[in-house]
Structure formats: C-alpha cells, structure tokens
Amino acid sequence: SQQGEEDPQALSIQEGENATMNCSYKTSINNLQWYRQNSGRGLVHLILIRSNEREKHSGRLRVTLDTSKKSSSLLITASRAADTASYFCATRGPPGYSTLTFGKGTMLLVSP
Amino acid sequence: DARVTQTPRHKVTEMGQEVTMRCQPILGHNTVFWYRQTMMQGLELLAYFRNRAPLDDSGMPKDRFSAEMPDATLATLKIQPSEPRDSAVYFCASGPGQADEKLFFGSGTQLSVL
Numbered sequence: 235s236q237q238g239e240e241d242p243q244a245l246s247i248q249e250g251e252n253a254t255m256n257c258s259y260k261t262s263i264n265n266l267q268w269y270r271q272n273s274g275r276g277l278v279h280l281i282l283i284r285s286n287e288r289e290k291h292s293g294r295l296r297v298t299l300d301t302s303k304k305s306s307s308l309l310i311t312a313s314r315a316a317d318t319a320s321y322f323c324a325t326r327g328p329p330g331y332s333t334l335t336f337g338k339g340t341m342l343l344v345s346p
Numbered sequence: 347d348a349r350v351t352q353t354p355r356h357k358v359t360e361m362g363q364e365v366t367m368r369c370q371p372i373l374g375h376n377t378v379f380w381y382r383q384t385m386m387q388g389l390e391l392l393a394y395f396r397n398r399a400p401l402d403d404s405g406m407p408k409d410r411f412s413a414e415m416p417d418a419t420l421a422t423l424k425i426q427p428s429e430p431r432d433s434a435v436y437f438c439a440s441g442p443g444q445a446d447e448k449l450f451f452g453s454g455t456q457l458s459v460l
Contacts (some may be wrong), residue, residue, distance in 0.1 A: 244363065257364075265446050274452030275348070276437055277389075299421070333379070333402055334449060338388035 236324040238266075238337030246343045253310040256339040257323030258303075264326045268308050269332065274333055280308075280321075310345045313344045347370045347408045352438050360409045360460050370419055375450070376443040378421045380406075380413055381429030383454070392436075395421065396443065406432035419435040428459045 241256045258268070265284045269277040283290045283299045283306065290297045296309040310317055320339040327333075351370040359365055360374070371378050378394040393413035394402040397459055403413060415421045435454045441447035 267448060269449075269451075276440075277449075278451070279448040282446060282448055305348045328362035333391055335391065335393050336381075 237266075238325050238335065238338040239313055240321070240337045242340060243338070244343070246340045246345065247313055249313060249315055249346050250345055251313055251344075253313050253317070253342055253344070255308045255321050255323075255342070257308070257337060259305045259306075259323075259325045260304065263301075264328055266297075266306050268295075268297060268306075269322045269324060269336075271322065271339070277322065281318055282287045294346060298337070310342075315343075315344050315346050319342045348450075348451050350438055350452035352436075352455055354454045354455055355453060358458045358460065359428055361429055362427040363459075364424065365428045365432075365457060365459075367423045367436055367438075367457075369421040369423075369440075369452060371421060371438070371440030372450055373419070375440035376378050377383075377441040377447065378440045379441075379449065380421070380423050381437045381438060381439065381451070387415075389437075392423070411449060425457075428457075430459045433457055433459050 238257045267282045268280045271277045281292045283297050292313045293317045299306045310325045322336050322339045324334040324336045353368045376397050379433040381389045384387050395415050398400040398415040412424045435456050437454045439447045439449040439451045
C-alpha cells in the first residue's frame, strides 16, 4: 500500500504562477524525497529532506517537512511550461528499512 | 552521463507467454529496485536487491514473477506465464546504497499482454 498520498491529484496553472503540492504519510520516516516524471519517461530525483530538517531549497524548488503532522509540501516558484509533469513524494522508513515507497502523484499542467 | 538502461522499451505479447525484462544499473551502485506503475495502483515495489542479494520481494506475485541479478551489471525480471493484468510499465532503479540515497530510474519497459 502507498505510504505517501499527494494532494491535489491534478493541478493546472499559468506560467509564472507558483505551484504547491502536498504529501501526507502514515508511519515514521528517515527521509522524504520528491521525484518528477515526464510523460513516457522514468522518474527523476528532485530533492531529499531528512526527518530532522524542516525546510530545504533547490533552485525554484522549496520543500517543507512537518513530522508532527506527517506531511510535506513541494513549492515550485515561477513555474514554466517545462515544469509540466507528474510529481511524486517517496518516503524511506526508519534506519534499516531501505526501500522507497511512492505516492500516486500530482499531475501538474503549466500553460503558456 | 551514467544512466540505468532497460530493455526492451516496449513489449507486446500474448497471454501465457514468457516475458523477460532486463536492467543495467549504474556502475558502482549496489542497490537495485523493480517497480511496476499502473494508473490504478501507482508505483508498486516488486523487488529490491542489495549487493545482488534479494532483500525484499514481498510485493511480487511469487507464482509467476521472478527477479534475479546474475551479476552486478544485470538485473532481470521474468513473468511466466504472463496475464493481461500484468500490463503496466516496469521500472528498474538503482542507488549507491546509502541511507539517504536517491534513486536513478531507467526509462521503463511498457508491457502489453493481450
């Protein structure tokens, strides 16, 4: 069963706007990761945040983690048409359990 | 650029036939994962190898699926016999084996079982 659940399932915005996607999970984690998948392609790692971190930035990406609420958010600022893709959160369990469990993803459409 | 290579990219077969999917992980990576992606179920973990040893295949239907790593440069996923419900995209991913590793995915094998 999925550990992470993304919200919303789909998001449609205009270029230049910000996009926010949320992820909720159920059990304790070692880290949480976000991946992007373009249509017909494999997943590409975007950013990782550890359980003892609250916020992380990478370029136009900002990730937050609230372990008390078991939730994370991914913010893409100043979106571009090239950001159109599906975005997945993935959780890795406590130390010793090394598999990544993925949510079902948020499909983001950025219109020019 | 180092990448995970999967073959074939597409496979159409008839129910009952054997299907073999291959994966070449990134050189030096010691963890290999097989995932299956469908619209209904999303990404499901099928098998996980560390240093070529299978550590978790609890997500894999044992009666028809098998996963192996004959050597460090090749991982295989076999389905025998295949069924229409096996139609999906199968992804292989590899990682360097650290606790905070990120995974590198191949482009997937799109399988259609008629």
